[in-house]
Amino acid sequence: MGKYIVRRLLQMIPVVLGATFIIFAMVFALPGDPTSGKCGERPCSAEYVAKFREEHNLNDPLLIQYGKYLGKFAQGDLGTNYYGIPVKEDLAKRYTITGRLAIMAIAFETFIGILAGVLAGVRKGRFVDNLVTVSTLFVISIPVFVIGVFLQYLFGIKWGIFPATVPSLEASTFSLILPAFVLGSLSVAYVARLTRTNLVENLRADYVRTAVAKGLTKRRAVGVHTLRNSLIPVVTFIGADFGALLGGAIVTERIFNIQGVGGYIWKGINSRDGIAVVSTVTVLVIVYLLVNLLVDLLYGVLDPRISHE
C-alpha cells in the first residue's frame, strides 16, 4: 500500500511539470501589457515599466521564465501577483469557499445521483425509471450556465428562497446550496445514469440470484451485494469529474458572484496577471491528481479483490 502510494506520487511529478508548462506557455502568450493602466490616467514611466518587467522576469525567454518560476514553486513560493500581494495569501482567503462549494456539489452528486440511480435500476422499465432517465437526459442537454441563470432567477429573484448572489467570503452553508446544486447538476445526472446502468447489469449476475435464493431480503441483496459492486465505475467517474467541477466553478462563481478560486482565475486572466493564474491552476491540477489517487485507493475498500500490494 505505502509503496503504491509513493510510486503514484512519483508518477505525478512529470504530469504536474508538463501540465504547468502548458499552462505557463498559454499564459505567457496572453496578449496585452500588464503595466497598462497601473499608473492611473497617464502611461507608466519607462523606469517603472523596466523595474516591473525585471521583477517579474518578463524579459526572459519562455523556458528561463518557467525555470525560475518552478524553482520558487518547489520551495512553496507561489509568487506575488501584479498587485504585489502574495498569491498564497489570496488563495488562502479564497480556497475555503470554493472547497465548500465543491464538497457540497459532490455531496449532491453522491446522494441524489446514487439514490436516483438505485431507484431507477431496481424498478427498471417502470415509472420511476422512466422519470429518472428522461429528467437526467434533460439536465445533460441543457448547458450548465443556462440552468444556473434560470435557477438563480427562479429561486433567488422570483421566489426569494435562496440568496441570488453570494459575494461574502464567509457565506453560510444555506446560501451556497443553490450554487452547489447548479455546479453539481450535470454530474448528478451522469451519476444517476451510471449507477442505474451498472446496477441493472449486476442485478442479473449469478451471485445476486444466489443471494435471493438463500432467502435474503431484496433490500439486503441490492444494498449490500449488488450496489457495492456497481459503485466502482461511479466512484471512478466522481473522481475524474472533480476536474470538470473545478473548471465549472469558474462559470458558477461568475453567475453567483462568489469570490472563490474560479473567480480569481477569471480575474487574473482579464487583468493579464500571469503568475496568479499559473499558480492557482497548478494548485488545482495538483488537488485534482491527489483526488484521483484517493479514488484509486477507494477501489480496494469497495472491492477487496483489488489490492495495491
Added chain:
Amino acid sequence: MSDTVASTVQPAAVEEVGEARSLGQDAWRSLRSNAMFWSAVLLIGLFVLMSIWPSLFTKTDPSFGNISNVRATPSAEHWFGTDTQGYDIYARTIYGARASILVGVLASLTTLLLGGVIGVVSGFYGRWLDALLSRITDIFYAIPLILGGILFMASFPNGPNSNYFIVVGKVVLVLTVFGWPTIARLMRSSVLQVKPNEYVLAARALGASPWRIIRSHILPNALAPAIVVATINLGVFIVVEATLSFLGIGLTPPAISWGVAISDALSSIRTYPHVLFFPSLFLSLAVLAFILLGDAVRDAFDPKSR
C-alpha cells in the same frame, strides 16, 4: 463414423442458429428497429441540413437588425420574436446551427483521429513508447477541458474582424488539444484487450506487417467504444463551445451561434424570457440528439444489454 453423425446433426443445428452475422450486422439489425435511434438520426439530419443550407428554412436575413422593433414576442411575421438588437430570432437560430454543428463535428473527428492514433500506437507497440505516450496523455488529461479552453481562448482572442472559419477553427483546436486524452485512454485499453487474441498472434506468425494487423484485426474490433464516446462527446463539445461563448471568449459576434445568442439573452431573462428560450431549445435538442445516438449505438454493440 463420427463423420456421418456430424453430417446428420449439422444441418439442423445451422438452421436453428440462423445465418452467421458479424457484430456490426448484429448491431445494425437491433438499431434498425430502435425508434430512439431513428428520431436521433432525423434530428441530426435536420440540424446538418440547417447548417449546410440555412436559406432552405428561412428567407429572412439574420444580420438585419430592426432597432425600432426589439424584443418583440413571437408573431406571424417573426415566428420566434426578435432579440435585443431587433434581429429575427428564428433566422438567427437557423443560421446559428452552423457554428455549433461545425464545432461539434470537427472537434469530435479530430479528437477521434488524434486520440485514436495515440491510443492505438501506445496500446499496440507498448514498452517505452507506451510509457511516453501515456504520460503525455496524463498531462493533458490533468487540465480540465473548460479551464484549458478559457486559458487558451483568452490567450489568443478573436479580433473584431476575424474570419469566421478562423474563429471556429480556434475553438475546434482548443477542444481537440484538451479533449483527445479520453479517447486515447479508451482506445489504448480496448487495443490491449484485442491484442492477445489468437487471430492477432496467427496474423503475426503468418508474417503480416504491423500496419496490416492494426488495420484488419485490431481496428475493427477496438473502434466501437471510441466511436460511441466520440458521438456523445460531440454533444459535450457543443455545450463547451456555448459556455466559452457565454464567458465572451468562444465565438464572438458578428459570428452567429446559439452560444452567442444565449449569452446575449441571459441578461434579460427576467423581462424577455422568449429571447433565451428558442436558441436554448435548439442547442439542447442538438445535444440530446447526439447523446441519444451514442446511447443507441452503444446498446447495439453491447451484447450484455440484450
